[in-house]
Amino acid sequence: MPELPEIETIRNGLRRFVLNQTISSLDLRDKKLPVKASDLNKIKGDRFSDVLRLGKLLIFTFQKSDKKLLIHLKMTGQLVFLGEKTLIAGGHSEKNSKNLQAENLRHIRFQIVFSNNYKLVLNDTRRFAYVRLVGENDFLEVKKRFGLEPLSDKEFNYSSFLKLIEKRPRKNIKAFLLDQSLIAGIGNIYADETLFSSKVSPQRSVASLNNIEKKKIFENIRRILKLAVSKRGTTFSDYVDAEGKSGGFLKLLKVYGKNGQKCPNCPGKIVKIKVAGRGTHYCPKCQR
DNA sequence: CTTCTTGTTACTGA
DNA sequence: ATCAGTAACAAGAA
DSSP states (O other): OOOHHHHHHHHHHHHHHHBTOBEEEEEEOOTTSSSOHHHHGGGTTOBEEEEEEETTEEEEEESSOOOEEEEEOTTTEEEEEEOSSSBSSTTOOOTTOOOOOGGGOOOEEEEEEETTSOEEEEEESSOOOEEEEEOHHHHHHHHHTOOBOTTOTTTSOHHHHHHHHHHSTTSBHHHHHHOTTTBSSOOHHHHHHHHHHTTOOTTOBGGGOOHHHHHHHHHHHHHHHHHHHHTTOBOSSSOOOTTSOOOBGGGGOSSTTOTTSBOSSSSSBOEEEEETTEEEEEOTTTOO
16 A cells, blocks of 8 residues: 555656656556546657656656646555566565566556656556546646645644644544545555554544644654655555565554554554554554 | 455545 | 545455
8 A cells, every 4th residue: 555655765766767758658558547548649759857746646747748647556556667578676586575576567557658668557456546647727626635745844844733633623533644635645554653653542533632642643744754765665565666676664564464463562462443444553552 | 155455535424 | 514434446365
C-alpha cells in the first residue's frame, strides 16, 4: 500500500529517469482506466518537465502541453522504469528483499515508451490504480480535495494541525489521520505507527486528546514520515520503487502487521482490531 | 466454496 | 454540516 513515503520515493526515482525523455508512444492496455487513448496521443512527442506529488498522487508535467498526467497507485499499483528489456536496477537483490524482476510484471495496465525504447510501466494486479490527463480546471478540482502536505514546514506546523483538530472535534483519531482532505498522504501503516509512538489508542476521539498527546501526534507524523522517506518507504506487500526495489522501513515497523507479537515497549502483545473500517494494530497496554 | 484485505469514493442514516 | 458505517471496485490469498 503505497503511502506518502513510498510515493515520494517513486517520485525521486522517476525524476532521475524520465525528465527530458521524449515520449514516443503511450500504450493504454486497460480500458477501465479513466483516460482516453485519443487524449493520450496529444502528448506524443512531448517531454516530461517535472514529477510532483500531492499526498499519494503523482503528477507529471510536460514541456509543451499544459496538461498534467495524474497517476494514483491505490493499493497494488507499481510504477517502474524499464530499460529495453529489464528493470534498470531491478536485478540486484539483497537478502530478504523482494526486488521486482521484469517477468513479475504480469498486470501491465499502461505504459509510456520513450524515444530510446525505455519505458515507464504501470503494473497493477487489482486494477484500482488510475491514470488521468487533466487540464488546469480539472487539476484545481482535484487539488481542492487534498489537505495539508505533512512534509511542508510552511503548510503543516503545530498551529495548522491544531486548527484541523478544532475543525473535526468529534472524529475518531485514526479516521482523522487517514482523512486525505485534512492531512494528505498518511495511510494505514503510518497511521498505526504514529499512534503507537504517541501512546494514543486508535479508538480515541480527537476531542479527548490532551495537549501532550496532540503535540506527540503532530511530531510523530512528521518524524515517522521523514524517517520512512529516508528509508525509501515500506514494502509490506506490493510496493516497489521506480527501480523495482523494496523499501527499507519494514524493519522499523513497531505495530503494523505485528499482531500476536510482543510489544516493543512492554510485555504485552500487539492486537489487531477494526477501526474506521480498517485493520488497526496497536498495544492496548501502551496506547490509552 | 467463502471470507478477508486495502485506498478512495459514494451513499445512507443518525 | 459532521460523523460512522458500509458497499463498491478487483483480484489474490487463506
